[in-house]
Amino acid sequence: MTDTPHRRGADRTEAIMRATLELGQEIGYAKLSMEAVATRAGASKQTIYRRWPSKAALLFDSLLSVNAPALDYPDTGDIVADLRTQIHSAVDLLTGPPVGPLFRxxxxxxQHDPQIAAALNERFIGPQADKTVARLRKARDEGQLSPAFDLTLAMAILSGPLYFQLLITQEPLTHAYVDRILDALFTGLGPSPRIERSSSARERDHRGRLTPPAAT
Amino acid sequence: MTDTPHRRGADRTEAIMRATLELGQEIGYAKLSMEAVATRAGASKQTIYRRWPSKAALLFDSLLSVNAPALDYPDTGDIVADLRTQIHSAVDLLTGPPVGPLFRxxxxxxQHDPQIAAALNERFIGPQADKTVARLRKARDEGQLSPAFDLTLAMAILSGPLYFQLLITQEPLTHAYVDRILDALFTGLGPSPRIERSSSARERDHRGRLTPPAAT
Amino acid sequence: MTDTPHRRGADRTEAIMRATLELGQEIGYAKLSMEAVATRAGASKQTIYRRWPSKAALLFDSLLSVNAPALDYPDTGDIVADLRTQIHSAVDLLTGPPVGPLFRxxxxxxQHDPQIAAALNERFIGPQADKTVARLRKARDEGQLSPAFDLTLAMAILSGPLYFQLLITQEPLTHAYVDRILDALFTGLGPSPRIERSSSARERDHRGRLTPPAAT
Amino acid sequence: MTDTPHRRGADRTEAIMRATLELGQEIGYAKLSMEAVATRAGASKQTIYRRWPSKAALLFDSLLSVNAPALDYPDTGDIVADLRTQIHSAVDLLTGPPVGPLFRxxxxxxQHDPQIAAALNERFIGPQADKTVARLRKARDEGQLSPAFDLTLAMAILSGPLYFQLLITQEPLTHAYVDRILDALFTGLGPSPRIERSSSARERDHRGRLTPPAAT
DNA sequence: CGCTAACCGAGACGGTACGTCATGTCTTAAA
DNA sequence: TTTAAGACATGACGTACCGTCTCGGTTAGCG
Structure with a gap:
């Protein structure tokens, strides 16, 4: 009476996703087989297929089931500091296990499953991008950024290089790299004399620029 | 003896890669099977495995075999115009068939084959990035950019959003989008009043900035 | 409350057997699945398993539920005519749908379910064989057959070749073939000149013989 | 180099059929699974399916592979003795393992695979029946049987009751039962006084009759 | 010019996983 | 309480590819 080998729908769902995450970390998500997940979860393949149409869909829900820390932008009034805080967190999440490998x-x-692409955008990429844009918009509304600041493009410039590093060059994604991008966006692509600058000076300059004025 | 079912070494290599490209375009590179390639190419699986250790390796060589136009930067003296020309070409190549789907x-x-990742970087991504950096360096050396301009980061900011669009949002990668990024990098993230500006005025301003001066 | 999706005990039993017969005729009794029967009958699998321990048992009861004409031997006084009448009827029943395929x-x-074998013998084969033996016994008692006539063996000789034809050679089981066997049993295996013979002559000869006297 | 895990086509065929026979005897041919055969034979399922289109086809070939004693009729000149000898052998073969269960x-x-039915008739039933008919024909030609003796029907009367017993009543098939049928065919369905009769008397009477003259 | 070694296609082979189907047991909710 | 509905673990199905391994047949290049 007390062992209850299995009980209700949701229980199975959870067990399967847990098995997916475990196996994914042990042998890699690419080599994951439905068969192995079923065995590990003590579930039948049919039960898995009842809920998820494909391995990718299972991976996706497993990713969602990871109780990720809510990645909401802080609002200290300092747009750069808030972006930094938030992007550092996001990078930490997307880099480390179990989310990182699964996300990749x-x-x-x-790349070959449009449904997954759509879901990924709707449930993962999009919301996070929206938050970034929203935080930038608030800063612009508060006059910290030029009224004409291109919010969406700024978001792409903040995100793009990170994904480039994550997916293409596959070099480690450090906080320092995030900082370089933030500095480029708000301080400029130039010699970044930020170390010497006082924080008040930095704050005054938060107007969204990649470069200092060229040496005349 | 006029039909010559097959001949010699290199011939086979070519036939296999051709079959790979054909099948990839017909059924998608993800669903491609060595079996199907062998059949289509009139080759035996053994012959394929003799030359390529994995499907990915075959895909990679097939990609290289596509006689892509050399993507070398022009040098008209105008760094922005040259980047624009070159990146437009690159985007056209990476977007359309047969390279686009294969590249993706x-x-x-x-993402799960480090050898492919390495090869891709060494033979594809890296060289192109190097050319971009080189062209930027030349511009900097010629005084068109601030001496402190962060060449590598600029490259990442130019590339990242494109890959983000290609791999993540999977929206069409247009010339217009490339232009927006270029403008952001060199003109600023602001209202881009470039339409009214004379080209000479634009040229004068190529100093690497994402934003116009904030509204004071 | 006019649709009454289902009602009470016996109703279900009937609906399930009807579905079994329908599906059996449509897709064959061998490919019949409990699942399909349940769906067709609008019953749950549990309800089926409550009543029948196996598919074979369900088939068996479905066979019994076919309102087969009672196959009782007529008694016109002519043993051969009566056997002929009755066996013709039996052959017609066992050959045509729906009984034929189900019976087979x-x-x-x-062959791999002793319970079915036993049930089949007890409820189907046995009773029919008993009737045949009984009719033969009566004929023997009336002096139409030799007192030493082996009733059981005669039954086997009458039935065996029919099952042989039904199950093994699977050629059509005709009345003519039945007649040949009857003639062999009562007239002989020889040239059967029965066509020229008067019926009275035939009757006189009903003594149970397979052959005419050999040509001396 | 001496272990040779497997080598040539035919080897596999043999191993698979051996595994089929073994498993069939252990767990029954009805419960036999291709999966189990493959495992036992150390073969892959594909290899089995390459050769046999269905489980039944595999069973059939396995049956043929049993090195059954050639069941050729002796010819001692005594048709009844020869039939007896031969049918006894056939019954022994079809009754005992491994052929019996497999045959059933x-x-x-x-009953639901016409191809198997056809093959069974062509390769198993037919040839044996032909031999019986041929032996009977020879006897008829030699004058031991009436010129009008119905050879085919005699064969059916000899075989039918045996299959009836084997498949339907499933009672043991004894030599004694065979003898009863033979006696019915050649001596008559009557009181069989064969025990007291001299063999010469019996021989004289071999004319193909089921019954003695009725008691007048 | 003929022989031999390398290479080829063909495809059999042991495997692994696929995605589907049916089994028989179980639980739930409605009637 | 009986039911329809259907989830569930199990296990087999038949198929698709994987990567390895003979097989013969054909060149090609050396002798």
Whole structure:
């Protein structure tokens, strides 16, 4: 009476996703087989297929089931500091286990599964991008940024290089790299004399620029 | 003896890669099977495995075999115009068939095959990035950019959003989008009043900035 | 409350057997699945398993539920005519739908299900054989057959070749073939000149013989 | 180099059939699974399916592979003795392992697989029946039987009751039962006084009759 | 010019996983 | 309480590819 080998729908769902995450970390999400997940979860393949149409869909839901820390932008009034805080967190999440490998596997799948691509955008990429844009908009509304500041493009410039590093060059994604991009966006692509600058000076300059004025 | 079912070494290599490209375009590179390639090419699986250790390796060589136009930067003296010309070409290449889907498939594979990732970087991404950096360096040396301009980061900011669009949002990668990024990099993230500006005025301003001066 | 999706005990039993017969005729009794029967009958699998322990048992009861004409021997006083009448009827029943295929399927099942074999003998084969033996006994008692006539063996000789034809050679089981066997049993295996013979002559000869006297 | 895990086509065929026979005897031919055969034979399922289109076909070939004693009729000049000898042998073969259960399983399959039915008739039933008919014909030609003796029907009367017993009543098939049928055919359905009769008397009477003259 | 070694296609082979189907048991909710 | 509905673990199905391994047949290049 007390062992209850299995009980209700949701229980199975959870067990399967847990098995997916475990196996994914052990043998890699690319080599994951439905068969192995079923065995590990003590579930039948049918039960898995009842809920998820494909391995990618299972991966996706497993990713969602990871109780990720809510990545909401802080609002200290300092747009750069807030972006930094938030992007550092995002990078930490997307880089480390268990989310990192799973996330990369899903992007990989998204290249030949439009449904996964759509879901990924709707549930993962999009919301996060929206938050970034929203935080930038608030800063612009508060006059910290030029009224004409291109919010969406700024978001792309903040995100793009990170994904480039994550997916293409596959070099480690450090906080320092994030800082370089933030500095480029708001301080300029030039010699970044930020170390010497006082924080008040930095704050005054938060107007969205990649470069200092060229040496005349 | 006029039909010559097959001949010699290199011939086979070519036939196999041709079959790979054909099948990839017909059924998608993800669903491609060595079996199907062998059949289509009139080759035996053994012959394929003799030359390529994995499907990804075959895809990679097939990608290289596409006689892509050399993507070398022009040098008209105008750094922005040259970047624009070159990146437009690159985007056209990476977007359209047959390279586009194949390229995406390879990036997909690279997520779980470090060898492919390395090869992709060494033979594809890296060289192109180097050319971009080189062209930027030349512009800096010629005084068109601030001496402190961060060449590598600029490259990442130029490339990142494009890959983001290609791999993540999977929206069409247009010339217009490339132009927006270029403008952001060199003109600023602001209202881009470039339409009214004379070209000479634009040229004068090529100093690497994302934003106009904030409204004071 | 006019649709009454289902009602009470016996109703279900009937609906399930009807569905079994329908599906059996449509897709064959061998490919019949409990699942399909349940769906067709609008019943749950549990309800089926409550009543029948196996598919074969369900088939068996479905066979019994076919309102087969009672196959009782007529008694006109002419043993051969009566046997002929009765066996013709039996052959017609066992050959045509829906009983034929179902009967064969059950014999098939009986080869690896002793319970079905037993039931088949008790409820189907046995009673019919008993009737044949009884009719033969009566004829013997009336002096139409030799007192030493082996009733059981005669039954086997009458039945055996029919099952041989039904199950093994699977050639059509005709009335003519039945007649040949009857003639062999009562007239002889020889040239059967029965066509020229008067019926009275035939009757006189009903003593149970397979052959005419050999040509001396 | 001496272990040779497997080598040539035919080897596999043999191993698979051996595994089929073994498993069939252990767990029954009805419960036999291709999966189990493959495992036992150390073969892959594909290899099995390459050779046999269905489980029944595999069973059939396995049956043929049993090195059954050639069942050729002796010819001692005494038709009844020869039939007896031969049918006793046939019954022994078809009754005992490994042929018996396999044979019954195949007849079972033949009820819903016309190909098996055809093969069974062509390769198993037919040839044996032909031999019986041929032996009977020889006897007729030699004058031991009436010129008008119906050879085919005699064969059916000899075989039918045996299959009836094997498949339907499933009672043991004894030599004694065979003898009763033979006696019915050649001596008559009557009181069989064969025990007291001299063999010469019996021989004289071999004219193909089921009954003695009725008691007048 | 003929022989031999390398290479080829063909495809069999042991595997692994696929995605589907049916089994028989179980639970739930409605009637 | 009986039911329809259907989830569930199990296990087999038949198929698709994987990567390895003979097989013969054909060149090609050396002798």
């Amino acid at each position: 596997a899903l992007i990989s799948e998204a | 498939a390879l990036i997909s594979e690279a | 399927a059950l014999i098939s099942e009986a | 399983a195949l007849i079972s399959e033949a």
